[in-house]
Amino acid sequence: MFGNLFKKKDPIEKFWQYFIDHEKELYNFREEDIERLFRDLYILINKVNNQLVFSMPKPLIDEKREFTISGSGIGNNFPDVIRLVEAAPEMERFTIIAFNQRNDDEHGTASNDIEITRDDVFFNYTYDQEYSAFYLTLYIKGFDEKNDNYYAVVFDLLEIVIGEYVLGTEITEIEFKKYDHEDDLLPINNLPKILEDIKKGSY
Template sequence: MFKKLFGKNFTAAEFWIWFEKNSQDYYQLKEEKLNSLFYKLDKQLSKINEDIAFEFSADLIDGKREFIISADGILSAFTDVIDLVEKAPKLDGFKIIAFRPKSDVDDISTIEYEDISLGPDDVFFTYRKNGDTLDIVLYLKGYDSDFEEWENAAFILLDTIIGEYDVATKIGSIDMLPYKGSPKLKPILELPSLIDREVSGISF
């Protein structure tokens, strides 16, 4: 309570000062230091917003390490993610990215989550336009509503196919049902172009 009343808020500028001081460790990402580095980074980001998550590219891309700052799909953290990335300094070894980006179609692979394997060929959908967003129903091969891992795997796949920002701002309700086959269902890989045509999404 006293900390909240009298302590100043941790700012994006302060976070980037800390990160820049430690940037070489995160650029190198030595395997034996990963747990410690990720713990420290999570602790710093939590001072901004406890829901903020992060990812780094496993390999350097054009000499840079991709540093993805994510809201983990939680809308209340979106403005803090945007603020952090907008205030990021230019760091020679890093490409700072707001939200998990969608992948190229050729790069989308099967999601392995817990005991579940879920690929784009396993998911179909129907939709209904709802103002600036789409309400969708996902039909998943092998889906079992008793296991919440299915929902987690489906959301990870959606982030990969559509991108985290569009999932949160252009998709309204998401329901899930077992796939039983129907000519009326659309393959999930048709969803990105449909979203671009049909809705503008909500803004922050």
């Protein structure tokens, strides 16, 4: 009896309770409120897992606002993302999304003075059917292996092309190389279909 009386509230429950309590403010997205609201949400999400992050674009879709929870591209965080999203209450104003989604409208990404577009990245691959292992080699225009910022931007581009969950669960290993006009390379836009074909067993 006393154990239940003093039991701490689950951090996932606390996160969504705060979200419900401030749903209207989050939906309205006023600049004077958002810094405080996001700060509080980050404190609460860190109690679930300090590597989880979230994003909330300003544009509405069908009068609803999207709220995406990401595992920062780290596979070990994915179960916590799934647990958190599955625990989300039904809300009229929000669509809760697990993982950064593939975005066919986005052409590229940039960070730390490095910009990479879909046109800058090519690939080849091998697939080990016995172990369901997909080995990806990327060839990137202007790539500098000594500059760590390149890796982060390329990973961001891969999330745009195939989505965070597919990147974290269906790619076994990635090798990065500088593009030097090699033959028989595929444009990065072909990667989603190849992965889908493998998943369907039509490889």
